[in-house]
Amino acid sequence: xLAVGFDSLAxxxxxxxxxxxxxxxxxxEGTAINPFVIISEKxxxxxxxxxxxxxxxxxxGIPAIIAEELEVDLDEVNIVKSSASRKYGAQSIGGSRNxxxxxxxxxxxxxxxxxxMVQAAANRWGVSxxxxxxxxxxxxxxxxxxxxxxxxxxxxxxKLDMPENPSLKAKKDFKIIGKPMPRPxxxxxxxxxxDYGMDAQPEGLLYATVERCPTLQGGLKSYDKDAAMxxxxxxxxxxxxxxxxxxxxxxxxxxxxxxxxxxxxxxxxNVQWDNAEFTKVSSESxxxxxxxxxxEDGYEHVEKGNFNQSQVDGSGQIEALYELPYLSHTxxxxxxxxxxxxxxxxxxxxxxxxxxQLQRQFAKELGIAESEAEDKIKVHMPYLGGGFGRRSMNDxxxxxxxxxxxxxxxxxxxxxxxxxxxxxxxRQQTMHHMKAIFGQDGKPIGLQHKMISQxxxxxxxxxxxxxxxxxMEGINTHYDIDNISSRFVEYTGQVPIHWWRSVxxxxxxxxxxxxxxxxxxxxNEDPLQFRIDRLKSEPRFIKVLExxxxxxxxEQKLLDNEGKGMAIVESFGxxxxxxxxxxxxxxxxSMPKVVSVVDCGTYINPNQVEAxxxxxxxxxxxxxxxxxxxxxxxxxxxxxxDKYRMxxxxxxxxxxxxxxxxxxxxxxxxxxxxxxPIAPALTNAVYDLVGKRIRTLPFDLQKx
Amino acid sequence: MYIPYLKNASIMAKYxxxxxxxxxxxxADPQTPLLWVIRDEVGLTGTKYGCGIAQCGACTVHMNGNxxxxxxxxxxxxxxxxxxxxxxxxxxxxxxxxxAWVDAxxxxxxxxxxxxxxxxxxxxxxxxxxxxxxIDSAMAGNICRCGTYTRIRKAIHNASNDISNGSR
Numbered sequence: 001x002l003a004v005g006f007d008s009l010a011x012x013x014x015x016x017x018x019x020x021x022x023x024x025x026x027x028x029e030g031t032a033i034n035p036f037v038i039i040s041e042k043x044x045x046x047x048x049x050x051x052x053x054x055x056x057x058x059x060x061g062i063p064a065i066i067a068e069e070l071e072v073d074l075d076e077v078n079i080v081k082s083s084a085s086r087k088y089g090a091q092s093i094g095g096s097r098n099x100x101x102x103x104x105x106x107x108x109x110x111x112x113x114x115x116x117m118v119q120a121a122a123n124r125w126g127v128s129x130x131x132x133x134x135x136x137x138x139x140x141x142x143x144x145x146x147x148x149x150x151x152x153x154x155x156x157x158x159k160l161d162m163p164e165n166p167s168l169k170a171k172k173d174f175k176i177i178g179k180p181m182p183r184p185x186x187x188x189x190x191x192x193x194x195d196y197g198m199d200a201q202p203e204g205l206l207y208a209t210v211e212r213c214p215t216l217q218g219g220l221k222s223y224d225k226d227a228a229m230x231x232x233x234x235x236x237x238x239x240x241x242x243x244x245x246x247x248x249x250x251x252x253x254x255x256x257x258x259x260x261x262x263x264x265x266x267x268x269x270n271v272q273w274d275n276a277e278f279t280k281v282s283s284e285s286x287x288x289x290x291x292x293x294x295x296e297d298g299y300e301h302v303e304k305g306n307f308n309q310s311q312v313d314g315s316g317q318i319e320a321l322y323e324l325p326y327l328s329h330t331x332x333x334x335x336x337x338x339x340x341x342x343x344x345x346x347x348x349x350x351x352x353x354x355x356x357q358l359q360r361q362f363a364k365e366l367g368i369a370e371s372e373a374e375d376k377i378k379v380h381m382p383y384l385g386g387g388f389g390r391r392s393m394n395d396x397x398x399x400x401x402x403x404x405x406x407x408x409x410x411x412x413x414x415x416x417x418x419x420x421x422x423x424x425x426x427r428q429q430t431m432h433h434m435k436a437i438f439g440q441d442g443k444p445i446g447l448q449h450k451m452i453s454q455x456x457x458x459x460x461x462x463x464x465x466x467x468x469x470x471x472m473e474g475i476n477t478h479y480d481i482d483n484i485s486s487r488f489v490e491y492t493g494q495v496p497i498h499w500w501r502s503v504x505x506x507x508x509x510x511x512x513x514x515x516x517x518x519x520x521x522x523x524n525e526d527p528l529q530f531r532i533d534r535l536k537s538e539p540r541f542i543k544v545l546e547x548x549x550x551x552x553x554x555e556q557k558l559l560d561n562e563g564k565g566m567a568i569v570e571s572f573g574x575x576x577x578x579x580x581x582x583x584x585x586x587x588x589x590s591m592p593k594v595v596s597v598v599d600c601g602t603y604i605n606p607n608q609v610e611a612x613x614x615x616x617x618x619x620x621x622x623x624x625x626x627x628x629x630x631x632x633x634x635x636x637x638x639x640x641x642d643k644y645r646m647x648x649x650x651x652x653x654x655x656x657x658x659x660x661x662x663x664x665x666x667x668x669x670x671x672x673x674x675x676x677p678i679a680p681a682l683t684n685a686v687y688d689l690v691g692k693r694i695r696t697l698p699f700d701l702q703k704x
Numbered sequence: 705m706y707i708p709y710l711k712n713a714s715i716m717a718k719y720x721x722x723x724x725x726x727x728x729x730x731x732a733d734p735q736t737p738l739l740w741v742i743r744d745e746v747g748l749t750g751t752k753y754g755c756g757i758a759q760c761g762a763c764t765v766h767m768n769g770n771x772x773x774x775x776x777x778x779x780x781x782x783x784x785x786x787x788x789x790x791x792x793x794x795x796x797x798x799x800x801x802x803x804a805w806v807d808a809x810x811x812x813x814x815x816x817x818x819x820x821x822x823x824x825x826x827x828x829x830x831x832x833x834x835x836x837x838x839i840d841s842a843m844a845g846n847i848c849r850c851g852t853y854t855r856i857r858k859a860i861h862n863a864s865n866d867i868s869n870g871s872r
Contacts, residue, residue: 055813055850182809189814190802190821192750192790199749207744232716232733258744260736332754332762332815332849385752385815386849417755607809611852615812618851641759641847650840652853 021348021378023083035087039154046078050088054387057608068176069110071134084356084379092355096572096669111166120157197352197382200338202410207259212251215634218275227268233261240399246460279634294433298489299467305483310446314437322511323696325628327427333385334420337400340410347377354392389499422636427500432511446483474505474676480534502672505571509676513567517684552579552595563689567680572669574600578681591653601665610658616674622647624679719783724792734780739763750790761846764819771826790818804863812850
């Protein structure tokens with residue numbers, strides 16, 4: 001199969017000096033049966049990849065679903081990266097939702113096209129459609145040698161009405177879905193040819209960098225424009241506005257002929273900020289405020305039985321406070337944007353974004369009618385050097401747009417790594433007040449998880465006095481304990497937070513599954529068996545746990561210098577359990593192995609299920625063991641990889657074993673669900689190894 | 705590397721850079737990190753910006769055969785050296801390390817992988833049969849946020865076998 005990326009192409013039309021922006025779609029030959037599938041009479045079949053590719057293989061995943069029902073071989077299909085356009089429906093990516101949401105409609109889309117191909121062939125042969133069948137891009141007349149390719153049929157097929165309810169294949173007949181497929185974009189990615197947003201290089205490009213207020217909020221008092229302008233190569237200094245959840249933050253942009261000159265100019269700005277009132281916040285002050293909230297009732301998530309009564313009835317209890325810090329998303333490709341608002345009123349954008357459909361927003365700013373927005377504003381969708389939720393905020397694109405609109409020149413705005421790390425928005429800092437009540441037999445009769453945090457969806461707007469939908473992800477209230485209470489106390493703070501890979505699953509999962517481990521130990525039960533015995537109402541959980549028990553050799557006795565821990569979390573429609581194995585040798589703790597079991601329902605490509613689990617494990621281990629974002633005097637302390645350290649190859653688990661549960665359930669998410677259970681599996685293993693309970697992340701594995 | 709005598713230099717200078725066995729004439733401030741010259745003046749965008757302080761390895765290129773962080777070398781210090789970027793490994797993704805990377809399906813987002821591959825190639829040139837510990841020390845300077853580390857390790861071992869079997 002082929003991946004085609006020609007996002008940087010432009011074409012001059014005759015003597016017309018205006019260079020028309022050409023998008024990948026413009027080069028595809030053939031009849032567009034619909035926006036997603038283009039079939040050439042000469043043969044090639046093109047399927048558009050319309051969802052931003054941030055490493056998760058979605059550029060192949062969605063076309064594979066179409067190809068399955070269309071009855072074409074994936075290696076004979078051109079997969080072409082699309083631009084942003086409403087003709088492709090919603091193109092945003094996040095919440096591990098795209099495969100889940102597109103699975104059914106894309107199957108139907110592929111099946112409908114196949115049916116009109118079959119009908120067109122039947123018409124040509126004067127037989128009934130039921131006498132024909134489609135295979136590998138051709139329609140055959142059953143019992144004969146006759147066949148016609150889709151290319152030969154496309155003209156007639158395009159005139160037929162698309163069936164509303166085409167028949168779909170049985171899962172047992174799948175040739176593509178569920179089978180391992182090599183990704184089409186990796187050749188580009190091992191040779192430096194994949195086009196990221198950072199790589200956009202339109203003719204006459206200028207480079208911009210922006211100095212922003214370190215306290216994330218604050219007014220602009222003064223800056224030395226002349227000093228910056230005096231740096232050779234600097235062509236302009238101007239202010240830009242960045243809207244973060246309702247706060248309009250002003251920054252000072254330095255624009256130059258090359259990026260180095262822009263950074264040198266920025267150093268000369270000497271910006272004075274009016275931000276005294278925002279310098280009082282620190283991680284400690286936030287913690288103090290959250291601590292005060294830990295005893296409040298908050299909003300109900302789940303109340304089963306009567307937890308308060310169980311506190312009265314019980315004969316023992318354990319109580320714990322779990323805490324997690326703010327974190328930066330830290331995509332390998334720092335935030336950036338390239339925008340060209342042209343003198344003729346049109347606009348071309350290179351959008352490394354998880355929400356690339358920017359046309360209507362920019363059209364409003366440019367005075368372009370909504371009906372003309374997509375004609376006049378072209379948005380390229382480059383490969384994304386990571387997303388992790390951060391790129392669902394288009395702040396860098398909007399800053400860059402302001403600069404190009406002012407200058408009418410192509411401008412690339414590059415956030416430095418320091419900008420990217422310190423400017424947020426961050427993963428939420430949270431506190432979890434956990435309680436378990438035990439009966440006379442020493443077994444748990446009550447469990448409460450009270451979570452204290454900001455919510456993402458209530459920032460910059462008045463409280464709606466109800467539980468925000470996103471905050472309780474990953475809290476498993478299925479445990480067979482008579483009295484369960486799950487509650488949320490909202491903390492409103494000024495540090496902006498944003499969707500971060502697995503969002504609240506990443507924080508809730510750690511506290512909940514860490515504490516369940518404590519409860520199991522207190523009840524004198526094996527932590528894995530404790531879960532099997534108390535999740536009987538959830539057969540999918542049981543299957544995952546039983547499989548983990550087997551694949552990890554859970555019951556095998558370990559040496560004294562070895563430890564094991566496990567955790568299971570359902571999030572984004574999938575259930576993942578990890579078992580982490582630790583070993584202490586010569587005073588050094590290593591992680592020889594992580595065994596993972598996932599039930600993500602029907603999956604498209606098992607290779608990508610494995611890859612996403614490996615990825616979530618490393619991302620989650622970094623969050624658990626490396627650095628927090630600490631707020632001091634209102635600003636983030638950690639700015640670059642020297643202080644905001646990432647897990648490296650020498651610290652990674654030597655082996656990650658992934659086992660996938662086979663079933664016929666609907667697809668679950670895969671980009672995030674592997675993350676929530678890794679931190680508790682790790683800290684539970686630490687407890688098993690040295691008897692120390694880790695309740696605050698991050699922690700240093702070498703100092704346990 | 706910082707060149708003190710150039711501290712206040714703001715004049716552009718001309719350089720002849722030897723990159724991937726071609727000569728490129730560029731004009732740049734002598735303090736400009738080699739990274740930006742390779743990307744924006746020469747136009748080879750396979751080499752990536754990740755941190756600017758030699759901590760992440762995304763900008764790794766070879767200078768006279770050694771892996772260096774091009775974000776932290778001023779162009780003035782590179783002008784007489786032989787530089788190889790990811791684009792110079794092969795014309796057709798046929799370098800054994802590139803092939804091993806595809807076979808093991810290493811990249812996800814892919815942004816760090818040019819640097820990872822350049823570090824791995826340098827390791828294998830120096831040590832054709834690296835141990836796991838050799839891989840740890842040679843590759844610990846390259847961060848991957850997608851967490852492809854176990855596959856990188858596997859790909860390096862596979863490439864090492866392919867090279868020693870002469871099947872390149």
